[in-house]
Amino acid sequence: MNEFGGVVRVRGLFKEHGQGQGLVRAVDGVDLEVPAGQMLAVMGPSGCGKSTLLHLLGGLERPSDGQVWLAGQRIDTVNERGLARLRRRSVGFVFQAFHLIEELSAAENVELPVLLAGRSARAARRRAAFLLERFGLADRTRHLPWQLSGGQRQRVAIARAMANEPLVLLADEPTGNLDTAATLDVLRIFADLRAAGQTLVVVTHDERVAATADRLVTMRDGMFVDDTQLAGRTGRLDGLIGLED
Amino acid sequence: MQDAVLAMLAKEPSHGYQLRARLRRVLGPLGESMNAGQVYVTLARLERAGLVVCERVDGLPDRPDRKVYALTSAGQQRVAAWLTEVGWPKPDLAEFHLKLAAAAAARLADPVELVDAQRRELLRRLGEAQRALLAEPDGSTAGLLLEGVALRLQADLRWLEACERVWSRAGYESEGG
The missing domain is CATH 1.10.287 (Helix Hairpins)
Known part of the structure; x- marks a missing residue:
């Protein structure tokens, strides 16, 4: 943990793609700090740089300039091997298209990152069984991805992302392919994880997903243009409906 | 609110507190802020308008609320009309x-x-x-x-x-x- 206490912290972050006339500043001078246990949502139009930002936070891409810390450790200066290790153990990724391994069962998909982190097969099986049960998939552990609904596949993907108890869970449009009911299932899981102290960063187009976060930043052209605290005003639901006289 | 209270009485004559409990159940968390008086004020208005009648009954000694409300035939007609209405709140943009x-x-x-x-x-x-x-x-x-x-x-x-x-x-x- 660094002196500022943020699990995720970036300073003066830039990411450029292309060169010359084709140069695009996908991330254009971003400062951000996400405290432990916070759910941060990032919204913005397509191409605003929100996915690139997520990749920089999780070490999937390296910044053109600026610094990235994860739990107090600089990750932008870490070598490839260190970065790969960090992605395996300290960061959990969830994608819109699930990206499960189609040849492996739900349980095996969740076990894989535990095994890759060097733990025993027994530990991997236990962790997978625990997470799949927690996410309501106890009766789906032996199913292959194609035998599952989209919502179930995404829950398996979240279980996989949580396999090594990551410092931060990074989700890129996690409900983009899901219907309303499956979206609510995913949001219930996120709420449950946050209640257990998990730090989450969620990139989304869906206002209903973003609104459940503690804090929402809006990006445009690689920059933050709005930053709103959403949590804190609770229990006052009467303003939501107008039942007169 | 008046129409909703009337329609809830269509099932059976009820005490005010029973109506209130049913409203709260259907509204869920959004009904938690509804105050106790609101249902009684509405019932009093409906009674004055001749849509419900109120009868005193011998209730339990620990229940001060001994009034039972029932629909009049005018009340029943109003409920029937309300159910077939297709009015909808207009967005105020x-x-x-x-x-x-x-x-x-x-x-x-x-x-x-x-x-x-x-x-x-x-x-x-x-x-x-x-x-x-x-x-x-x-x-x-x-x-x-x-x-x-x-x-x-x-x-x-x-x-x-x-x-x-x-x-x-x-x-x-x-x-x-």
Whole structure:
């Protein structure tokens, strides 16, 4: 943990793609700090740089300039091997298209990152069984991805992302392919994880997903243009409906 | 509220507290703020209008509320008419639309900032509705009401996005000559 206490912290972050006339500043001078246990949502139009930002936070891409810390450790200066290790153990990724391994069962998909982190097969099986049960998939552990609904596949993907108890869970449009009911299932899981102290960063187009976060930043052209605290005003639901006289 | 209370009486004559409990159950978390008096005020109005009758009965000694309310035939007709009505609340967007136009025309305020402030407020409301919805079990009637509230707020937020797009372009054009 660094002196500022943020699990995720970036300073003066830039990411450029292309060169010359084709140069695009996908991330254009971003400062951000996400405290432990916070759910941060990032919204913005397509191409605003929100996915690139997520990749920089999780070490999937390296910044053109600026610094990235994860739990107090600089990750932008870490070598490839260190970065790969960090992605395996300290960061959990969830994608819109699930990206499960189609040849492996739900349980095996969740076990894989535990095994890759060097733990025993027994530990991997236990962790997978625990997470799949927690996410309501106890009766789906032996199913292959194609035998599952989209919502179930995404829950398996979240279980996989949580396999090594990551410092931060990074989700890129996690409900983009899901219907309303499956979206609510995913949001219930996120709420449950946050209640257990998990730090989450969620990139989304869906206002209903973003609104459940503690804090929402809006990006445009690689920059933050709005930053709103959403949590804190609770229990006052009467303003939501107008039942007169 | 008057029509809803009348319609709930169509099932059977009821005490005020029974009506209130049923309303709260159907409204779920959104009904928690409903105060006790509201149902009784509504019942008194309905009685004056001749839509319900009130009968005193011998209740339990620990129940001070011994009045039972029942529909009159006029009340039954009103319920039947209410059920077939297709009226629907009209979205009240013109006021905000005019606010943006007036602010821009008189240079009183930046319409984009007004949109942003409104967006933050709606996002907070949406967050409250969504959190309450997540706490409801799947398929609950009260959850359905929260779902409707959330969907409307989402539609309003998308409209605000369109407002922001157009008004930020308008600002750019006037600055650019």
